[in-house]
Amino acid sequence: MAIIKPLNPSHQLQLLRALSVRKEFSLDEKQYFYLLLKGYEGEKRWREYLNGFPSEIPILFDLTLKSNHTIFQVDALMVHQHHITLFEIKNFSGNFTIKDGHWYHSNKEIKNPLIQIERNQTLIRQFVDQHHLQLTFDYLLVFVNPEFMLYDSKPRKNLILPPQIPNLIRNLSQMRHTPTTHHTKIIQTLLTHQTESPLFVIPKYTYQELAKGLFCNKCRNKMERKANRVICPTCKSQCSLENALLDLIHDFSILFPALKVTNQVIFNWCNGIISKSTIRRVLLNNYSLKGSGRGIYYERK
Ligand SMILES: [Zn+2]
Structure with a gap:
């Protein structure tokens, strides 16, 4: 097809x-x-x-x-x-x-x-x-x-x-x-002639109240870091750090489209499970670097 x-x-x-x-x-x-x-x-x-x-x-x-x-x-x-x-x-x-x-x-x-x-x-x-x-x-x-x-x-x-x-x-x-x-x-x-979907109702939420960390794509429970993989202790599914991070950043951008993606923001969002140097590497590989000095942030390529 x-x-x-x-x-x-x-x-x-x-x-x-x-x-x-x-x-x-x-x-x-x-x-x-x-x-x-x-x-x-x-x-x-x-x-x-x-x-x-x-x-x-x-x-x-x-x-x-x-x-x-x-x-x-x-x-x-x-x-x-x-x-x-x-x-x-x-x-x-x-x-x-x-x-x-x-x-x-x-x-x-x-x-x-x-x-x-x-x-x-x-x-x-x-x-x-x-x-x-x-x-x-x-x-x-x-x-x-x-x-x-x-x-x-x-x-x-x-x-x-x-x-x-x-x-x-x-x-x-x-x-x-x-x-x-x-x-x-x-x-x-x-x-x-594609048009926007009618406005939908979404639950109200704030950054503070949302749970931070990595969550399983299959059973939605919290995942744990094991060496360079992320593993779900509940359903045993696992993925690479990079894929887990990309999902995590994607979720962050969907939930908070007005907030800038920075190394520190993603570090907090994953609850410190993944190091800042890994986050930086994944961001540099998959996102575009914007701004300079203390104002550095990343945007989807
Ligand atoms: Zn799971």
């Missing part, structure tokens, strides 16, 4: 991930964070499915578009000859039921995801018309988690269950595709 716009964790997810290991979340914050994380993992799973696609088929992940003053998001989009296929990816797991148009999970009613698709369909139709893109489209709601089960009384054309994915992939990859200027126009229009 030709990935025109790659899949990356959203800014919001990166921020919450950096914060979650350093601050105790309320129950609501925890649930919201795990929902975002699960959604992103579902999108990654979908990207794996699309890996075997013919390389000439353009695929765009995570589009945020605006139509008639309404912002909407598309998880993934595939451009065919005169047609686009849009995907809404759900990573739900467990038993779900549709009864009289209402969706239930463990007997509790949930938001009907087909309504979101219908709303987005109207918006994408307006977007296509507004930008004079002559094409048709379909919009599929794909459940990617193999542990998802849906009890429904009738088949639904735009709803794809886990066992139907291999057949869908086969059909989509057989669609004819010859790149034309029309495709370039479609892709350019989509890319140049």
